[in-house]
Amino acid sequence: MIREAAHHYAREKLLPRAVSAFAEERFNREIMIETGNLVFLGPTIPEEYGCAGVNHVASG
Numbered sequence: 001m002i003r004e005a006a007h008h009y010a011r012e013k014l015l016p017r018a019v020s021a022f023a024e025e026r027f028n029r030e031i032m033i034e035t036g037n038l039v040f041l042g043p044t045i046p047e048e049y050g051c052a053g054v055n056h057v058a059s060g
Contacts, residue, residue, distance in 0.1 A: 002043075002058050009038060 014031060021028045035041050043059045045051035052058075 002052075002054065005038065006040060009034070009040075 013034065017028050017031060039052040043052040043054050044056060045053065047053040
């Protein structure tokens, strides 16, 4: 489920913006906010702190 969510996000939302940001030499802060909201940042941190609390294999 984590892999599918990450794959969908990367394909549909991240790739187009990453390509344009690279070409325009700019940083898109919205990407960091989105990945945090999707719990892709800090996934091994426990749920009690607002993260997913998954193991390192799922995190990878």
